[in-house]
Amino acid sequence: MELIYACEEHIDEAMDEVINEKETFPVINEVAEKKCSYCNNQAKYEVKMM
Template sequence: MIFSCEEHVDIAIDTIVNDYETFPSLEKIEPEKKLSTTCEYCKNNAIYVVANT
């Protein structure tokens, strides 16, 4: 599972595809659940959760 901002969501998707050889699920984080979750590639707030299913 990778937390990602808008700018880095494509990198997160590529990482899941390369690591697991499957298309990932992409979910938008609900505004009330964002809390202080940050992007794994920068320090911006995460908007998406990219995961292998």
């Protein structure tokens, strides 16, 4: 299972990445104390690829 952490600004990009590359819908959970995989700001979401 691969994880992407995303802030509010990058959640759409994270979802598109999973859908386009893995051809499946991601599981999205809210998180705290993680950094965004795209910009290193505080992440709000964890995008899981099953």
